[in-house]
Amino acid sequence: MTPQKSYSLPSFMNSDSSLPWLLPLITMLIVFAIIPFFYNIYLSFHEFVPAKRALLFVGWDNWIRLFTDGVFWGSLKVSLYYTFMCLLIQLVLGMGIALLIDSDDPGFGIIRSILTLTLVIPPAIAGMIFLIMEDANYGLIPWLLKSIGLIGPEDTILADPTLALWGVMIVDIWQWTPFMVLILVAGLRSLPSEPFESAVIDGARPFQVFRRLTLPMLHKVIAVAVLIRGIDLWRMVDYVFVLTSGGPGTATYTLSLYSWQRFTFVQWGYGATISLFSLIIILIVGNAFIHFAKVKW
């Protein structure tokens, strides 16, 4: 009866079908996520040759170079160490703080609000904040460490091959521990109180309750927090860029920073190869984690 019917779109473009709704998203993801992925693969088999001023096919050269390059293995080690250590510290510290501030007493709402603030600081600026605080001559942190005798009077943080990475990690821990805290607090608040009350009656000890009740019941929340934090730790480049630029020497190169640095040295193919390696690792590990930890969206 409705005359408009004759002008309507074909059925798959009708708003009852999901295609028109998803089309903008799919287009965007294909153009800006699929194409770059294949372009990266293409680049990893090519390299810019300065003598000919052109991008030429070099076969497996970039991949062979990757696996024989000591700096690459070093940066892989730094990335793994950085991701794992930060994740562990943030999770343990975050859980401790969450257990403390998960309270309805007055004041704890404000404390939780204060903790959200670090999350919205641009990481590059967070790096800057710690760059001045860790400055070798005028920095607050070296001054504090020297006055309590943890480091010698001539020592520095960011110029020291062993301490530099911790100088970077402290920024990450400062900025993102509240991320863990807020998620874990939300998780703790959603727990039902009955199992805990019956544990009280059974006379269970607090640590037992925490291990046998709290942790298993928080499993999903912890898995999600670890997944998202782990992805971001692996991708991190802002802090090292600002604080050390990979130095001293190559002590704080992460995969992303090394890839970027090769790119700026016009080794486009090699830079793309490193970034592709980093991408493949996180896709495999990330999806395996989602599968085995049974994370669902």
Added chain:
Amino acid sequence: MHLFILQRLNGKELNKVFKQVLGWLIAAIFFFPIYFWITVSIKKDKDIFALPPKLFDFEVSFSAYEEVFGISRFLYVEDMGAVRPGGGDFYMMPNLVDSIIIALGSTGLAMLISILAAYSLSRIPIRGQQHFMGWILSTRMMPPVAVAIPMFFIYKNIGLMDTHLGIIIIHALMNLPLAVLLMKSFFDDIPKDIDEAALLDGATRFFVFWRLIVPLAIGGIAATAVLCFIFSWTEFIFVLMLTQTGLKTIPVVSTSFVTSTGTAWDNMAALGTAAIIPAFIFILLVQRHLVRGLTLGSVKQ
């Protein structure tokens, strides 16, 4: 609440005062670097480099803000930048405008695409929905460098290099997984009966979506938009790699305050402070949905 139960189990409750003190101490430790940064922006050089650090008793000066935001430029004709030894020009107003344009543009684009997609994913099941969602989530895993290197060549070829549009598109892409998954969780909260009743009455899908569901989800839409805005506002590596001259957002330009006489800490801190204060206000406004946002919609508060 939870800790309280644990303590009662143990027969001894952690002292309330002790808990308050510890809680505030932790908040103070996390807030301290922010406070310190703000004081750097209003300190004079001699106080910035004082040891032991001057945390409260320093001379207050707003000259850094004046240079960065060119307040004097409206009053005098002279060029403030030329006065500074080292020859640095710290006038950053154009970069602030660039940052705002890019953050607003990319938020708008990401929201437009994600609201449509999220509604459909929430209401009209598709074959392989779980795999499709997994694909969206996988794009969240891509290291920015791995996207930026190929994008650099693509942008060079199609002329999007150094343009607002180019950065808006790449930031929207970066925010799409967050926006789609988060909006889906907000749409999932709205009962499907509303849609079905309206559809039975002869309304079209689009009418239901636009006139019934979107108004109901407006709080979630606002929270998602704020998060997209903040992530675009704070993004670093895409802007660094996909712009060459001119167009630089605040995080990128703030790493460039190095002159021949050293780093201009006060100016950098002034710009940094100006960049984080609006973000603080925004995030406190949507605090209720923050955890859901940070976990891409999977943990609800």
